Amino acid sequence: MKKEYTSIKFDYNNMMSTYVGAEQGITDKELAGTKNLAVQAHTYFKLNRGTGMMGWSELPYNQAEVVKDIMNTAKIVRRNCDAFVVLGIGGSALGPMAVFQALCHLRHNELKRNQRKAPKFYVEDNVDPERMASLLDILDLDKTVFNVITKSGSTSETMSQYLIIMNILKEKYGDKANEHIIATTDAKNGNLIKIAKKENLKTFIIPDGVGGRFSEICPVGLFPAAVLGIDIKEMLKGCAHMDKLCRKSDIKSNPALAAAALQYLAIQKGKNISVMMPYADSLKLMADWYCQLWGESLGKAVNNKGEKVYVGQTPVKALGVTDQHSQVQLYTEGPFDKVVTIIGVENYRKEVVIAGGCEDFPSVSFLSGHTLNELITSEMYATEYALTKNNRLNNMITLPEVNAHTIGQLMFFFMLETAYIGAMFDINTFNQPGVEEGKNATYALLGRAGYEEKAAELKARPQKSENYII
């Protein structure tokens, strides 16, 4: 019998003027007015999916072979090692971390080996020397496998980590160092594929048309997830499920297209901030993953016509209920410059009852007998209410429960929403030209050959004034 899947739900009532007030809210007429734009965006996606930098859109369907390879390798790694370390940054780190947090025990690394049934998991996505030294302090290298991930094979941060780790492994294990490193990179381009061949590393390939921030559902994310015992086939089925829900070009039925159209309108109304606020610790890092997807895809100086547009909406990660005690004051009383997206969970995987014991104190004891589940859910609806009452645009995505299938749905929802809204803005959603300037300046500052001109440019900057340094 075929398993019945429940879909995640997108509720945008509180984006609309009926609920959030006429001054801030979106009217039915305005929403209807995006019809042509929405149809165009949907058509563009439909016609181009699977091609160019939209290769990622076919990943739910074309990975049967590589999933087999991933599962076989993961099985061996799970059996042989006690720590699995991703060396990667950006998209090579954010997806693996988000899925780990969503689908493993929240204190996974601190469980005993027989409780966790998978290696400890680390993602090193920075080059802070204190951080690298700290990691080396706690690893038992004999039982550690590293997964170095970079599509270009030339990411300075990741390749620096590779050099450091490979050197340690070679000193310790000589010819057998390669048993401790697995590479994930492009099939042809860049250095890492060549190095992997030379060093005889087990290698997974990042398919064409899959940029970093769209790579969680290719081997970049699937292999770490499989090592952790996550059902990656279910994740991919969840993606396909969402893809199917978004097949139509009608914003009334396509949730990702509706979400894109609403954000498009909100941006026109001056909402330059998008807050992503899950009410679940398991989804905290999903907000981080979203922040890269949204920020890097939409933050563009020029559109496809070459006109200067300087578009983008700044993503902000928040966590319910925690940030009610940090950010919600600003969200309800500050400038009208945000859209808040709440992510709710219908069924948490645990239930915790709030005990009695303070019967003399009614303002505490009213909590007794309720569950934390009720408390966090009530607070979520209370925040939704407070935002709405204060005329703040908000919407809610609800997961029936956090599992591999709904996580697949959620990630694909955001990827589709991003692709659609990028098309609405007529920008290149899939490049990141603004990162080049910093990269080249770094090369120049480190004295890399070929960057003498950039070094001269840096040297020619107006000198800083001591008056402006206190």
Next chain:
Amino acid sequence: MKKEYTSIKFDYNNMMSTYVGAEQGITDKELAGTKNLAVQAHTYFKLNRGTGMMGWSELPYNQAEVVKDIMNTAKIVRRNCDAFVVLGIGGSALGPMAVFQALCHLRHNELKRNQRKAPKFYVEDNVDPERMASLLDILDLDKTVFNVITKSGSTSETMSQYLIIMNILKEKYGDKANEHIIATTDAKNGNLIKIAKKENLKTFIIPDGVGGRFSEICPVGLFPAAVLGIDIKEMLKGCAHMDKLCRKSDIKSNPALAAAALQYLAIQKGKNISVMMPYADSLKLMADWYCQLWGESLGKAVNNKGEKVYVGQTPVKALGVTDQHSQVQLYTEGPFDKVVTIIGVENYRKEVVIAGGCEDFPSVSFLSGHTLNELITSEMYATEYALTKNNRLNNMITLPEVNAHTIGQLMFFFMLETAYIGAMFDINTFNQPGVEEGKNATYALLGRAGYEEKAAELKARPQKSENYII
């Protein structure tokens, strides 16, 4: 001989039009134009320090007695327990976490007992049932001490946690349960002080005039820090050091006042986003702490005259170099709506050399021989350069090194800056009225007695339309 302390440095060259361009930048004339406002803000602070909700400003000077008590208690806790758990949310959690991350080993909880010389450290700042269950899965209660922190003594989240934990402890240890809980709360107000007396709990007092987001340098933060072996006297000396640097009302010499005036001007120029971007993993959570301080203090609907102003600047946490691969594309190419504050570190506490090994690949091997220290520092300056070249307002705070003294300086710098800019906006910097709405709605949803009217109000909301749910 008296120890010589190095001050943290505030560099705002790249806020100025000379460096960041005339269209976006601040001119000398504009900055000079804030003189009266700055003098007023400074005078207001000077006249009112130590009174009302500015009690926090005297904390560097008036805690000799309580510090003794903290040190003595911390010594016992350090000796007897293997895990120390803070139950708190908002200011009761963000400060302790930030200082822990800044001044302990980055993998503290995973070090062996003899390496870490202090208990494992946990801060439970949410009511997600999965999170609470996860924590209970890994704690050895026999060796655990909880520190329940709430100034009001009625924070639902914290008191729920207290009820759950106290119930478990009483079932397990009966009359000796109180050996496992320490309370930190107000001397007179709220339930927790009464409960603490009834249960005979060791208690620390949160002094008057110290709101949650200004409480890290009172027992709220000092006790957890002391348990972790952090030199809290040095932290307080660092605060006093910064206080001294900010004694004058001249923005040319007072770094926090200059920072406030610059942000004030930037907000007038439409920069509604403040990005806090440390280039150090140890300072990642310091950005979280800043986000509460800045967001909750400045996000206000009305000013002191009762006029509707809806002010505030949305704080965004970022991490260098990590977010170069996530957010910097948006920061350099998106809308001109931000001020980016980079926090740099002159001397990291570790040095890691990038090894050789890829001599055949020049675009990798140019890294060899450099250190991670050089790499992260070069990337920081490269990002500063890219931002400036793209006319994006940015400034840099530099710590000579991360230690208890500089952390004290940094936190006091931000607290002063916040107090000054709040005075410039003529708002109540120290309240959070916007949080009440959500609290009351939560009470109503949980059926608490006395909130029947609010429950009726919630029930009377316009019903959601199914058309807006997909």
